[in-house]
Amino acid sequence: MKFITEIELRALYKTEPFDSYVLEPNTKITPGARQFLVDKRVKLVQAQCSEGKKSNTNESNQAQxxxxxxxxxxxxxxxxxxxxxxxxxxxxxxxxxxxxxxxxxxxxxxxxxxxxxxxxxxxxxxxxxxxxxxxxxxxxxxxxxxxxxxxxxxxxxxxxxxxxxxxxxxxxxxxxxxxxxxxxxxxxxxxxxxxxxxxxxxxxxxxxxxxxxxxxxxxxxxx
The missing domain is CATH 1.20.1200 (Hypothetical Protein Ta1238; Chain: A;)
Incomplete structure (x- = not known):
């Protein structure tokens, strides 16, 4: 799982300001990064996972x-x-x-x-x-x-x-x-x-x- 940090968002925003940010599947955002988006009034959008993906024993073992x-x-x-x-x-x-x-x-x-x-x-x-x-x-x-x-x-x-x-x-x-x-x-x-x-x-x-x-x-x- 990947985490997006405040430093990454600041660098991205500095390059080109944005009013919404799409969080890809299997990606999370740190509390500091979330607060940065709130401060800049940027809307956080969670991308949807593709359908048809079901959990099974093998996936559970992999997760563990x-x-x-x-x-x-x-x-x-x-x-x-x-x-x-x-x-x-x-x-x-x-x-x-x-x-x-x-x-x-x-x-x-x-x-x-x-x-x-x-x-x-x-x-x-x-x-x-x-x-x-x-x-x-x-x-x-x-x-x-x-x-x-x-x-x-x-x-x-x-x-x-x-x-x-x-x-x-x-x-x-x-x-x-x-x-x-x-x-x-x-x-x-x-x-x-x-x-x-x-x-x-x-x-x-x-x-x-x-x-x-x-x-x-x-x-x-x-x-």
């Missing part, structure tokens, strides 16, 4: 195998992201920024909690960072990611390497969000059954965006 494969892929991606946190924290420390390195390490522990929550099928622990609650983090980072567009200009700055590394983590976490949707999408209810995991990942992304903004002295990250 696909679900198992999605779960394995999700866990592989989450393991890779956790490794990224450690690698990037070490790289930043070698660059001489011990404070930022510790923050990345601490955020990596938050992500490890999300990974463990998925594997143990339980709710993730509440995230606190810089002494802020989840509610405070959400409030302080509202719409911040929309302004994060890292380019070659930012790489050329004095702390450009750190900004690029943080941005790499941000983009990698977006990939995890899609993997969670693929694994836990409830077709009947048209919702993700593990929205709590997605919310936690989005919170970590928001913190990364704030870190990048702090690297730029509080300025927006547009190039």
């Amino acid at each position: 195998a696909r679900e198992n494969w999605c779960a394995l892929r999700l866990r592989g991606r989450m393991d890779r992201i956790e490794a990224y946190f450690l690698l990037i924290a070490a790289d930043i420390l070698r660059s001489g920024d011990a404070v930022l390195s510790e923050e990345v390490m601490a955020l990596g522990k938050c992500f490890r909690n999300v990974r463990n929550a998925e594997r143990e099928q339980k709710a993730p622990d509440k995230i606190q960072f810089w002494g802020w609650s989840e509610e405070e983090i959400i409030k302080r980072s509202e719409n911040l990611e929309k302004y994060v567009e890292i380019s070659e200009f930012h790489v050329g700055l004095e702390n450009g390497k750190e900004i690029a590394l943080l941005n790499h983590l941000r983009a990698s976490l977006r990939d995890v969000e899609l993997a969670i949707l693929e694994t836990y999408w409830n077709e009947e209810k048209q919702v993700c059954s593990r929205q709590d995991l997605i919310d936690a990942v989005n919170l970590i992304i928001n913190i990364l965006c704030m870190m990048m903004r702090k690297c730029l002295g509080g300025k927006k990250c547009k190039g």
Whole structure:
């Protein structure tokens, strides 16, 4: 199953604005992408599947195998992201920024909690960072990611390497969000059954965006 993201819709809309969007069969839309269409007043149209397609035992087995494969892929991606946190924290420390390195390490522990929550099928622990609650983090980072567009200009700055590394983590976490949707999408209810995991990942992304903004002295990250 393919998921259409907000980033894809923004790029498409930027190329040529549209007032309706057709969602093909076996394609879903992320919550962020759906909100983007609402904000732009774009009508979402669900394409109809071709008739004569009936479920059978073989198809059911294939669906189950696909679900198992999605779960394995999700866990592989989450393991890779956790490794990224450690690698990037070490790289930043070698660059001489011990404070930022510790923050990345601490955020990596938050992500490890999300990974463990998925594997143990339980709710993730509440995230606190810089002494802020989840509610405070959400409030302080509202719409911040929309302004994060890292380019070659930012790489050329004095702390450009750190900004690029943080941005790499941000983009990698977006990939995890899609993997969670693929694994836990409830077709009947048209919702993700593990929205709590997605919310936690989005919170970590928001913190990364704030870190990048702090690297730029509080300025927006547009190039």
